Amino acid sequence: MSHLMVDFSQEREMLQGLKFLPVPATPEIQVSECQVCDNTVTVAWTLQEPDTKIDHYILEHRRTNHEGPPRIKEDYPWMVVEGIRELEHTLTGLRFDTRYMTFRVRACNKAVAGEFSEPVTLETHAFTFKLDSGSAHQNLKIEDLSVEWDSGGGKIQDIRKEKNRTNSPMHSPARSALMSPKRAPTARPGRDRFTAESYTVLADTMIDAGQQYWEVRFDKESKAFAVGVALRTLGRFDQLGKSNASWCIHLNNWLQQSLTAKHNNKARTLDCPIPSKIGVYVNYEEGALSFYNAKTKQLMHTFKTKFTQPVIPAFMVWNGSFSVVTGLQVPSMVQSGQRRNSGTSSSNASLT
Incomplete structure (x- = not known):
């Protein structure tokens, strides 16, 4: 075995010919190009330099009542939209029951995903009420x-109320006061x-x-x-x-x-x-x-x-x-x- 040698020349040429994909650049959301109307949101972004190696983008959004960057703890989770091929995306079918919505986007090539953009918060306020x-x-x-x-x-x-009032062993003015949740004042106090x-x-x-x-x-x-x-x-x-x-x-x-x-x-x-x-x-x-x-x-x-x-x-x-x-x-x-x-x-x- 001491007289045997392994020839790695072909493998060396193959390795030298490999081209590694760099991590994609971080997109930047253009607030001036974003639109909120008719219960849809169109989010637009750009790259500092064109990158032909980018395969798709990932957009994440979540509802919030907080204006500005996301807080460490939010009440709503991030929702993910994958496979976006363009530099903008329109979201439909959203619930407009919060004042704002926060967005972030990142670019992906066939090897790796880049960093998320700086989050942007857009106002999505709409009129929401319940029946009193x-x-x-x-x-x-x-x-x-x-x-x-x-x-x-x-x-x-009236019959149900009277029946519940007389038949329920749990009923008493003091117990009812303890167990009843606080209710928001009605429109006709x-x-x-x-x-x-x-x-x-x-x-x-x-x-x-x-x-x-x-x-x-x-x-x-x-x-x-x-x-x-x-x-x-x-x-x-x-x-x-x-x-x-x-x-x-x-x-x-x-x-x-x-x-x-x-x-x-x-x-x-x-x-x-x-x-x-x-x-x-x-x-x-x-x-x-x-x-x-x-x-x-x-x-x-x-x-x-x-x-x-x-x-x-x-x-x-x-x-x-x-x-x-x-x-x-x-x-x-x-x-x-x-x-x-x-x-x-x-x-x-x-x-x-």
Whole structure:
């Protein structure tokens, strides 16, 4: 064996011919090129120098209520989007229930991933609310953001409450006080729920500034349905649109179908198809309340007024059902339409 030699010349040539891929450079997110609109976010980034060896990018994002760099401990985890081939990416289907969203991106070649970019936080605030079950008429069955008419709701609820009160061995005023969780104040503190023929429920969040938007899908077979806004002074017996404390559009399927705009017991028939979903837009400072076909963004009616106190999203249904969609930003089509119409006089002045 002492006279044997191993020839590594071919292997040496192969090793010398190997070209190792360097770690990709760190991208930089261009905040000025990022867009947040219509419940989507487009994130754009650049590289200091072109790199033809980059195979794809990885984008990570997470919701937050904190403006600025990520904190060490956040309530929401990073969500990962892989396989991005371009220098930008549009995220859709996001939950817009936090004020901000933080983004970071890194480049990858076929061998290794580079460092993450400096995190960037974009404002993703949208109008989010829940239904205030404490304000709801007893004939309305509330489940999350869905409402269904229940003709026997009041009687059944009273019977269940009485049965639970008398039969439960756990019940006592002192024990109930200890076990009951703290509840946020309702939109109508100190007032009873709606009653008689009001069939109304309010949201739990008031609007006192800015531009807000939400949508509601309703059963077109409902005997009656209304959506709009109301003041806190709306009486518990009041129907939406029949006092100066509420504005709404009202669908009537009783005897003859009609769609009307109502305020202060005045009504105007709307000459437009009845959509399956309605978008509601409020510009508090401008005193504008507009209703749109949520699918086509066609304007159905606008109230022009002056809000002197906060308003609350309000809903009414009789013999039917509806569901609310919140966490929505004002659609760009609605914003552009409002700008076009801002210089024109309102044709609905008689209802303001």
